[in-house]
Amino acid sequence: MNLFEKIFNYQVMSRLEDAGAFAVTQHERIWLKTMLAHPAAEAAFTPETLQKLRSLTRDTPLLEHAGSLIEKAKSAEKQVYHPLLRPLRRLIMNRESLRVTYRIKDGSIFDRQPGFPFRLEYSMIKREWYLLWHHLGRRAFMSTPLGNILSVTGQPFPAAKAEALRASISSILERRKETADIEVVREYNPELSRILYAFSCFEKEVSYAADTDTYRITLTFLGDESDYVLSKIRFLGKRVRVIRSDKLRRRMLESATKALGRYSEASIPACDR
Template sequence: MNPFEKIFNYQILSRLDEADSIALTAHERSWLKTMLEHPASADAFAAETLFLLRDLLQDEISIESREYIAEKAKSRERQVYHPLLRPLRRMIQEGRGIRLTSRLKHGGIQANQNGLPVKLEYNMVKREWYLLWYSARGLMSSKLRHIVSAEPIALQPDRAEALRSRAFAILEERRTHAVIEIVREYNAELSRILYAFSCFDKTVSYEENRDLYRIRVSCLADESEFLLSKIRFLGRRVRIVEGEQLQRRMQESAAWALARYERTPDPQPAAPSQEEADSAS
């Protein structure tokens, strides 16, 4: 690419950025049209937005995967996009309170639960959405599939801010942190390694004089085993340099794995007795 093409492309991208626009390729437009044909798109977008997107993409060609992909077996598919995600996210952004009606684990309904919605989280292990909300009982976590209804209620801004501060303080106490170092020989696989930690809160630092990448990962304590599974998957490419609890768990699991395959010496055959020796002779 010559310098004039670079300048021209930079000008186009700058103008698109100023107009809050995104340039899409033909393949991306076809992919988007195909995704909008999924039944879950009605929950993911407002009716007006969905109509506008479909109208803009009506001349595009959908990706017909059935022609070259045969689906033979799959696990039970849960809801792709929960219909409560958009209204709950709006309540969180506006700082409003919430009145929940939830389905209990062993049957029955619990209504009129008031609180403050704090955060929406997706559990990668269980593949479920959770709502973190603060109430008089403390910080609560509810599966979205157990929520029957969620109604917004008015809440004073100072009261909402105070409750939110308490909730985030509790969340910070429950968090665990680790620093993961990438072995220099595998720096070329940086993209793959970062993708493995894409579902965690993380920051990446680089020491130029040592050519060393370090990833600081933050997650809730109950997600530490999932983080360890990602580290085990990467094998020799990474090592934990900070995070005593994670290091201890990694040492334990490694010791258990080695013990499973440890070979025990064959027992020595017992010496024959005098009677057996006499009978043999």
């Protein structure tokens, strides 16, 4: 587990970097100084911020028995925080271009490819960060996992070209979007908050029809996220139904037909009936 994930999740980082903002309780100072001694601190903070925090906690004792704090072995998991998030965010904010070295699935490495970064996106399906960028050499839209990026360096880029590229990429992403209307079965209206939570990672609008006492959720998502949308609909079961999206309705019908075929009376051995 990355020891600084808590800092980023609760947006403490922004306060620590602002002038005069600092953890004030003794417990927080002890915890912070202990974490600053970990190698992960070098990637979590800029050198200036790290030096400032270490200076402010110079007279604070370390957490007792910190070396004895261990975590049980478990399956490997991808962390929300990635060391490239900070430098890539700065490049995107400053409208700079980049030279990126990355590898692909077969292990091939593409060295110092010229590109223009557009956005950082977290995939709830694959549980990892992606960089959306325009390859200046191939003139192609790219989506690369941060885990596959080996190095990044920024370069100045003309402001006029940057705005034109951003508009072009926005248009591409807009064309890739799909929408679907999901209706909440009326008897499950009391579970609306649970249903909305299942779709919390998608852009959505909720409308209510008073004459029929029904809620309708309009989802907007990228085409390659349709499988994840389907998994959420299947999870909610009979609480919802797809009323607009031929693609999702067709896929749900296929799933239901296969399930019925697998569990029909004729498919069950006589000894198990």
